[in-house]
């Protein structure tokens with residue numbers, strides 16, 4: 528079994544190509560307010576050559592249904608990633624996979640976690656790392672995508688201690704906020720793939 532790798536917050540074609548060439552399984556485009564924010568039209572252009580085995584993820588945070596419908600119509604993502612409660616008010620067709628975001632501090636032992644979920648801290652895209660010990664307990668309850676503060680330097684250890692289904696990175700593979708660095712993307716993927724899984 529290998530760990531799913533998502534490179535998030537892509538804003539230019541070179542970064543998309545770097546993620547695909549490195550062997551990423553998913554590429555994320557941020558539509559929320561962020562230094563990485565792109566329009567649905569730009570994301571559609573950036574993702575036009577993404578091969579079918581790489582999932583194209585629409586990353587949002589508290590969108591209105593109208594904002595989501597615009598992204599759905601123009602970008603046609605494979606996956607919608609947004610805070611778990613957002614899904615209550617969004618019309619998401621069955622063909623779009625859901626990656627609800629659960630945030631550290633808001634999850635307890637009693638929280639009903641879905642089959643697949645993303646787990647991170649309060650502030651997306653800021654390099655904020657979660658408690659891996661706690662994350663490991665939640666990772667046993669479903670297909671967790673671990674996010675927040677991962678980098679080429681720590682992703683191997685993160686995978687080996689948390690055992691998530693997937694990992695997600697953004698700021699640590701950038702040269703500046705919103706500017707992805709192809710060499711850092713490649714290094715992250717190599718490090719993630721080198722993790723020893725039981």
Ligand SMILES: O=C(O)c1ccccc1NCC(=O)[C@H](O)[C@H](O)COP(=O)(O)O
Nearest residue numbers: 535559561651652653654675676697698
């Ligand atoms: O990346 C953003 O700026 C962002 C803004 C608003 C909502 C979500 C956002 N990113 C979501 C991601 O999936 C990031 O990859 C994740 O938060 C990890 O970020 P980082 O700690 O920088 O690796």
